[in-house]
Amino acid sequence: MGYRVVVVGATGNVGREIVNILAEREFPADEIAVLASSRSIGTEMEYGDTGRMLKVKNLDHFDFTGWDIALFAAGSEATRIHAPRAASQGCVVIDNSSLYRMDPDVPLVVPEVNPDAIAGYKARNIIANPNCSTAQMVVALKPLHDKAKIKRVVVSTYQSVSGAGKDGMDELFEQSRAIFVGDSVEPRKFTKQIAFNVIPHIDVFLDDGSTKEEWKMVVETKKILDPKIKVQATCVRVPVFVGHSESLNIEFENEISATEAQDILREAPGVMLVDKREDGGYVTPVEAVGDGATYISRVREDPTVENGLALWCVSDNLRKGAALNAVQIAELLGRRHLKKG
Incomplete structure (x- = not known):
């Protein structure tokens, strides 16, 4: 006996990925409903590679009574x-x-990091999925924190345009094409030209000069991993279609060597260590697309602080940063709290 599952915002980038991952991981769903706004009603979506077609229904009129799990990828207003x-x-x-x-x-919740927190869903019947850049970072930090206790993290992100949705991806494509043929470029989704450029600005600016994306990484890491960890983030949009990258400098309370960190990360859940000190011995966003792992490369000791490490972290932001993590939460919820049959 399986679950009755709803995907809300199913026609967007993350919603489509959720549908694909549910099929790919053979989530035990007896019935699946895909919902979107009224303009998408009647659109048909394939359920992964199964050949099964799902017809999009209107979110506004949908009755959730009798359904077990709803995976929302619809944006804050909806x-x-x-x-x-x-x-x-x-x-x-x-x-x-x-x-x-x-x-x-x-x-x-990030299931590899704080699975026990899921029990708190009973208060409001809601579980939150973290920001995409936070999700991959805490997967990398958790096993290292367990070993040597992290004091401080300085992170610089290189975030793909898919984090801004379909409009962001379209803008990068259209601007790149326009530049090649000599046409003018007018930013619409982003504040400046994104093609062949980087923009140190994601979300709105706050009073202290940081952006909301940077604030999210700080407060979400504290909530998921440890409130005592200090985090300084600089979040940058780069001209990459899919896949977020991060440069991490980590300061620990206790001694930990690069070799120890590599051994720990090699065995850590959700992590794939690819760290050869040679040309091409690291992972880039192109290679992470379509995969659920958080890839770690360039692990090395940071001599500028006591007990410091530096590393490179890459993940498919539409998967582990959003859709896959949501499905993993659903799987965890099913195993621990919504057991069927």
Whole structure:
């Protein structure tokens, strides 16, 4: 006996990926409903490579009663309206937006990092999925924190345009084509030209000069991993279609060598260590696309601080950073709390 599962925002980048991953991982679903706004009603989506077709239904009129799990990838505004409605009708919501992440009554979960936190879903019937850049970072940090206790992290991100949705991907493609043929380039989705450029600005600016994306990495890491960890983030949009990269400098309370860190990361859940000190002996975003792992490369000791390490971290932001993590939460929820049969 399987679950009745709803995917909300199924026609967007993350929603489509959720549908594909549910099929790919053979999630035990007896029934799947795919929902979107009224303009997508009637659109048909293939359920992974199964050949099974799913017809998109209208989110506004959908009754969540009798459904077990709703995976939301609809953005904060739609989520604000419909997630509480779904939760009140007895359906557990797993939300990809930023709306509930810092709500003290909503667990913020990365299954490889803080699986026990999922029990807190009963307070509101909602579980939050973290920011894409936070998700891959804490997967890398968790096993190292368990070994040597992290004091401080300085992270610089290189975030792909898919993090800004389909409009971001379209803008990179259109600007690149325009530059090649000599046409003018006008930014629409981003604040400056993204093609052949980098933009140190993701989300809105806050009073202290940081951006909201940088703030998310700070507060979400504290909630998921350890409130005592200090985090300084600089988040940058780069002209890559899919895949986020991060440069991490980590300061520990206890001694840890690069070799010890490599051994730990080699065995860590959700991590793939690719760290050869030779040309091409590291992972780039292109190689991470379509994979669920968080790839770690360039592990080395940082001599500028006591007990310091530096490393390179890459992941497919549409998968581990969003869709895959949401499905993994659903799997964890099923194993621990919504057992069927």
